[in-house]
Ligand code: AMP
């Protein structure tokens with residue numbers, strides 16, 4: 001199995017550092033709002049990695065954090081804490097906000113068949129571990145105190161920035177005027193911040209009351225659950241330049257090497273070719289997709305259609321084709337169920353080899369899907385193909401063997417005249433001619449036909 005390591009910029013042959021168990025860490029959600037489909041794409045990628053590792057026979061010790069403190073609005077060291085901001089807006093405590101959105105996140109990942117990491121750890125349960133980590137960095141001379149916190153001294157690491165290969169000189173020249181004049185370098189980052197009295201979330205520390213920096217959370221929990229050096233660290237590409245760079249710096253300060261050997265990053269999801277953002281109203285949630293008539297697994301199948309290191313553009317047309325693609329795939333698979341044909345051993349071996357080669361080549365799931373489709377379309381139907389598909393679904397996790405849907409009993413196929421009326425009503429609605437639309441609906445009702453508006457369009461049923 002080969003995977004692409006952002007740190008080396010190469011595809012590397014994967015082998016666990018110790019025994020047969022893969023120790024892996026994934027940056028989890030900041031639980032201040034609903035996860036959007038972009039966030040969830042990153043967790044589908046994380047899950048594909050889990051599944052491919054398992055398929056290859058490895059055991060898993062996988063930790064994912066829940067960030068419920070310390071992630072500031074800016075991703076850096078300034079601005080309000082994201083949790084505190086939402087708590088203030090919703091007139092709740094940050095703990096209530098965290099509990100609500102954590103539960104929501106778990107529901108979303110379950111719906112998407114994303115396997116739950118063996119260890120799910122909350123930042124606020126590990127404040128002591130974080131303080132210990134910071135104390136050790138101070139003792140080793142990698143951190144210093146200012147009037148508002150404890151900062152990591154990146155000047156102590158000649159190769160700081162190696163993950164993103166950022167040019168610090170350029171960054172510094174282009175940076176906005178630094179407000180914090182006590183920092184030794186503009187890219188020095190907070191490990192711990194001293195809390196003003198009104199700050200809601202704060203804990204005792206050797207430096208008075210305060211709260212942890214976001215990056216130290218992952219380092220401290222990774223160390224606790226996975227040890228000084230583990231196999232794989234995952235996250236979205238946006239984590240590369242600041243968050244993961246700083247996680248690496250922290251571990252280097254303490255142990256002289258990055259916490260993980262392999263760093264893997266999922267590319268972003270775009271919407272209609274652009275950035276997803278709350279102000280544009282295009283940060284869809286799984287609930288919203290379900291309201292529009294999609295199954296969560298339609299979204300998973302949509303994600304699997306692109307390699308995790310490529311950007312994926314979300315559109316509703318794309319979702320529609322994923323939905324029908326998955327439906328057709330299940331129908332094709334179902335046709336093999338219980339069929340008497342025999343799949344010759346050599347043919348089976350070559351299908352399996354092609355599938356394995358694709359997934360083991362840095363998780364090339366789109367290519368693996370091509371192999372799956374090829375086998376599913378096989379002219380002679382055979383239960384052997386069905387069994388093979390079940391095995392492949394351990395990796396794809398799209399419920400490939402789900403029974404194809406039967407048309408609802410009350411569904412009614414309109415005759416040409418009725419269809420013309422339905423179309424006229426749809427046109428009237430589109431033209432915002434509500435009176436005409438209602439008139440046609442009443443005319444149909446008089447004929448005993450009821451119209452139901454669904455996300456896929458209008459459906460006619462016998463009243
Ligand atoms: P957050 O909850 O903001 O910490 O983000 C959770 C995860 O979602 C992180 O790993 C981010 O890298 C990832 N992420 C954020 N926006 C997107 C996006 N548009 N596409 C894919 N992943 C994203």
Ligand code: ZN
Pocket residue numbers: 026027028218243
């Ligand atoms: Zn992290």
